[in-house]
Amino acid sequence: MPELPEVETIRRELAPHLVGRRIAAVSVKWPRMVRRPSADEFVRRLRGRTVESLSRRGKYLVAGLSGGEFLLLHLKMTGSLLVKPSGAAADKHTRMVFSLIDDRSEPSALHFRDPRKFGSAWLVEDTSTVTGKLGPEPLPARFTAEALADILKGRRQPIKALLCDQSRIAGLGNMYADEALFAARLHPLRPAGTLSPEEIRRLHRAIRQVLRRGIRDCGASVSNYCRPDGSPGWAHESFRVAHRGGRPCPRCGAPIQRLSLRGRGSYFCPRCQPL
DNA sequence: CCCGGAACCTGAAGGC
DNA sequence: TGCCTTCAGGTTCCGG
Numbered sequence: 001m002p003e004l005p006e007v008e009t010i011r012r013e014l015a016p017h018l019v020g021r022r023i024a025a026v027s028v029k030w031p032r033m034v035r036r037p038s039a040d041e042f043v044r045r046l047r048g049r050t051v052e053s054l055s056r057r058g059k060y061l062v063a064g065l066s067g068g069e070f071l072l073l074h075l076k077m078t079g080s081l082l083v084k085p086s087g088a089a090a091d092k093h094t095r096m097v098f099s100l101i102d103d104r105s106e107p108s109a110l111h112f113r114d115p116r117k118f119g120s121a122w123l124v125e126d127t128s129t130v131t132g133k134l135g136p137e138p139l140p141a142r143f144t145a146e147a148l149a150d151i152l153k154g155r156r157q158p159i160k161a162l163l164c165d166q167s168r169i170a171g172l173g174n175m176y177a178d179e180a181l182f183a184a185r186l187h188p189l190r191p192a193g194t195l196s197p198e199e200i201r202r203l204h205r206a207i208r209q210v211l212r213r214g215i216r217d218c219g220a221s222v223s224n225y226c227r228p229d230g231s232p233g234w235a236h237e238s239f240r241v242a243h244r245g246g247r248p249c250p251r252c253g254a255p256i257q258r259l260s261l262r263g264r265g266s267y268f269c270p271r272c273q274p275l
Numbered sequence: 276c277c278c279g280g281a282a283c284c285t286g287a288a289g290g291c
Numbered sequence: 292t293g294c295c296t297t298c299a300g301g302t303t304c305c306g307g
Contacts, residue, residue, distance in 0.1 A: 001300065032283090059301080077300050078285085093285095116284045118301070157277075166302080174300065223299080224286095263280075264300060 001223050002075040004138070004171030005214025005235060007059050010081055013228045015054045017083045017108065018063065021100040022050045024107070030095040033114070036122045036130075045123055046071065046098070057131045058170030070127050076118035078224040082111045096121065115224060134170040138207050145204040152192045152200065159195070160188035160266050163207075172207065175220060175242040178267050179210040182241045187275040188259065188266045213238065241267040 002010070026046045031039035046065075053064035061081075063071040073081070086107035090097055096112040112119065122130050135151070136143050151168050152159075162168055163177040172180070181188055183206035186199060195203065219225055219233030222243060226232055236243075240250045245258040249269035257270050 003301095074301080076283095076302075114284095115286065116300090118284060120302090155277095161278095164301085262278090265298090 001077045001173060001175065002079065002219070002225055003059060003173035003176050003214075004056075004211055005176065005217075006219035006225050006233065007056050007061060007075065007171075008215050009219040009233060010075075010228060011054055011056045011061055014061075014081060014083070014110075017228065018051045018054055018100070018110065020051065021102045021108075023047060023065075023098055024101045025099040027090075027097040027099075028095070029090070029097075030114075030117055033095050033112075033117060033119055033121055035120045036124060042121070042123050045069070051100075057127070058134045058137070058166055059173070060131055062127055062131070069123055069125055072122040072124065072127065072130050073112065074120045075114070076116070076120070078116040079112065079114040079119035080224060080226050081228055082113060082226075082230060083228045084109050084111055095119065113224075133167050135166065135168040136170065138169050138171060139211060143204075143208075145201045148204045148207075149197070149200050152195055155192040157192055158189045158261060159186060159192045159203075160261055162192045164262075164264070169207075171211070174264050174266075175222070175236075175239065176207075176210050176214060178242040179239060180206040182268060182273060183210060185272050187273045188261060188268050189275055241269060243267060 023046050026043045028034055028039045028043055034042045049065040049067060051063050052066055055062045059074060061073045065071060086109050090111060093115045094111045094113045098110040100110060101107045124130060155162060160177055160181060163172050184202040186203060214235040217233055217235035220236035221232035222236050241256050244256045245267055246255050249256055249272055252271045254269055254271040256267050259266050
């Protein structure tokens with residue numbers, strides 16, 4: 001499932017294939033994935049635009065286009081973006097194809113593949129209409145332990161739920177939240193506002209560590225995640241609790257437990273992460 | 276404000 | 292070529 005490290009990996013690997021190229025045509029095979037404007041208008045307005053930049057905000061990819069508009073893509077759980085030669089066949093899970101041209105290289109195509117059809121695309125003048133409610137990015141230096149303390153202060157909800165709430169912190173999802181809580185030795189159900197300053201410092205450090213390591217390892221290929229060339233990442237190989245229910249805790253050997261929180265599986269070590 | 280649950284979807288996995 | 296149920300989860304929306 002693409003979370004911040006996966007989306008950042010895709011951004012880095014996609015940028016050389018997109019930036020400077022012109023969108024010659026767009027084919028939308030599942031119109032409901034186009035959130036704004038209508039699918040017809042989306043296709044019409046994208047044609048002829050040059051991609052000028054590719055950035056990331058939380059789990060959103062943001063392509064800056066000539067003419068001042070932005071194409072935003074969200075992969076949700078099973079989306080992937082694949083660079084293919086022009087004319088390559090779209091498989092049955094391909095929901096959108098962007099045909100790309102420039103003066104210097106062979107025509108290519110960006111395939112937005114998503115078996116579950118949860119992914120989304122927007123074409124907007126102002127990115128804040130889509131990403132405006134996101135909380136801070138956790139990797140820049142301005143995200144300090146004090147900033148995290150302010151976010152947690154007074155909140156009674158379970159720390160795991162807060163970490164996954166994009167309006168509080170942008171980019172963490174189920175897997176990396178579990179990994180960060182394990183690294184910080186915090187139970188997922190701890191009420192967020194009850195963390196001590198020392199626990200907040202541990203959590204702050206853990207969040208940044210698991211995300212940086214995820215990026216370094218090119219993302220976690222659980223579910224359908226793959227990179228734009230179709231290859232997997234290997235961040236999941238060093239996961240210590242995420243999706244590892246029943247296996248021994250790497251720190252103490254106790255079996256990793258699973259609990260359901262907001263309908264999501266949460267994995268943790270009951271001995272290393274006491275409530 | 277806060278929380279829980281449904282909806283959006285399909286493929287995989289498990290029970291029988 | 293087995294059928295049916297359950298599960299997986301990011302985000303949005305809706306109800307209490």
